[in-house]
Amino acid sequence: MDAHKNQHSIGSKTGMWLFILSEILLFGGLFILYSVYRYKYAFAFHLAAEELSRPFGTINTLILITSSLTMALSILYLKKGDRTSSLLFLAATMFLGFLFLFIKYFEWAGKVSHQIFPNSPRLLERNQGEILFYGLYYSMTGLHALHLLVGLGVLFIMGILIAKQKENSPNVVPLENSGLYWHLVDIIWIFLFPLFYLIT
Amino acid sequence: MENNEKPSIVNHRTYLAVWVGLIILTTITVSVASRNLGQWSIAVALTIAAIKAGLVLSYFMHLKYERGIGLFKWMIPGILILFILFIGLTFFDVAFR
Numbered sequence: 001m002d003a004h005k006n007q008h009s010i011g012s013k014t015g016m017w018l019f020i021l022s023e024i025l026l027f028g029g030l031f032i033l034y035s036v037y038r039y040k041y042a043f044a045f046h047l048a049a050e051e052l053s054r055p056f057g058t059i060n061t062l063i064l065i066t067s068s069l070t071m072a073l074s075i076l077y078l079k080k081g082d083r084t085s086s087l088l089f090l091a092a093t094m095f096l097g098f099l100f101l102f103i104k105y106f107e108w109a110g111k112v113s114h115q116i117f118p119n120s121p122r123l124l125e126r127n128q129g130e131i132l133f134y135g136l137y138y139s140m141t142g143l144h145a146l147h148l149l150v151g152l153g154v155l156f157i158m159g160i161l162i163a164k165q166k167e168n169s170p171n172v173v174p175l176e177n178s179g180l181y182w183h184l185v186d187i188i189w190i191f192l193f194p195l196f197y198l199i200t
Numbered sequence: 201m202e203n204n205e206k207p208s209i210v211n212h213r214t215y216l217a218v219w220v221g222l223i224i225l226t227t228i229t230v231s232v233a234s235r236n237l238g239q240w241s242i243a244v245a246l247t248i249a250a251i252k253a254g255l256v257l258s259y260f261m262h263l264k265y266e267r268g269i270g271l272f273k274w275m276i277p278g279i280l281i282l283f284i285l286f287i288g289l290t291f292f293d294v295a296f297r
Contacts, residue, residue, distance in 0.1 A: 069219040194245035198233035
């Protein structure tokens with residue numbers, strides 16, 4: 001029985017890792033696109049990146065790193081059988097995720113109010129490199145934000161499942177797999193941040 | 201089955217230490233970016249990002265503690281090598297076109 005359960009957990013974890021690898025390749029393609037254009041239009045990328053808000057980017061990085069910590073702690077407490085603390089840290093993780101999206105929203109809204117968004121007349125007046133920079137900026141941070149939104153949905157469902165579980169030794173594997181996804185989203189941001197906000 | 205994970209190895213102190221490390225690396229990468237390192241700045245930024253990703257992978261995502269055949273341990277470096285190879289080949293093409 002126990003061995004069977006263990007085998008099941010290894011199987012689902014392997015599946016999760018395979019999914020993560022496919023995600024890495026999905027973003028990887030965009031990173032390759034980014035690096036080629038940055039190589040071709042180095043100066044325009046530098047100019048365009050100056051306009052991004054470094055404080056916003058830094059704060060969001062700190063928020064996501066902290067949310068990864070609370071996620072790991074939530075899993076740790078569930079393993080120990082402390083459901084209340086686990087749910088508390090899960091809620092903290094979701095709060096930080098929302099905070100990230102909230103700041104991202106302000107960042108995007110600020111850019112859009114300056115008429116800088118894909119295909120806007122003001123942006124199309126600029127040179128090719130800057131247009132490409134903003135195209136990549138919107139698609140890559142947008143895809144990342146979409147992943148975060150999905151992650152928030154997954155964590156919400158996990159919270160309900162954990163709260164509903166009656167037994168004292170809850171099944172940790174679903175929360176662990178959700179955690180792996182959440183950390184992946186964090187790792188992607190760890191690379192997006194210096195590539196978009198810290199170009200010198 | 202012997203390839204159980206040992207949950208007792210990671211405690212919250214380890215997680216806190218990793219978190220502090222990630223915060224410190226973030227401040228380093230931000231402060232380095234405001235100094236003008238020229239060509240080196242991208243190398244420094246990517247190195248720090250790679251260290252941060254490594255910390256998250258090995259501690260938060262438990263790769264360091266995986267037991268058994270070590271499948272997870274080799275999948276990630278494998279895919280990263282493949283990815284670096286792709287970048288290398290792409291640049292080989294772009295640079296000599």
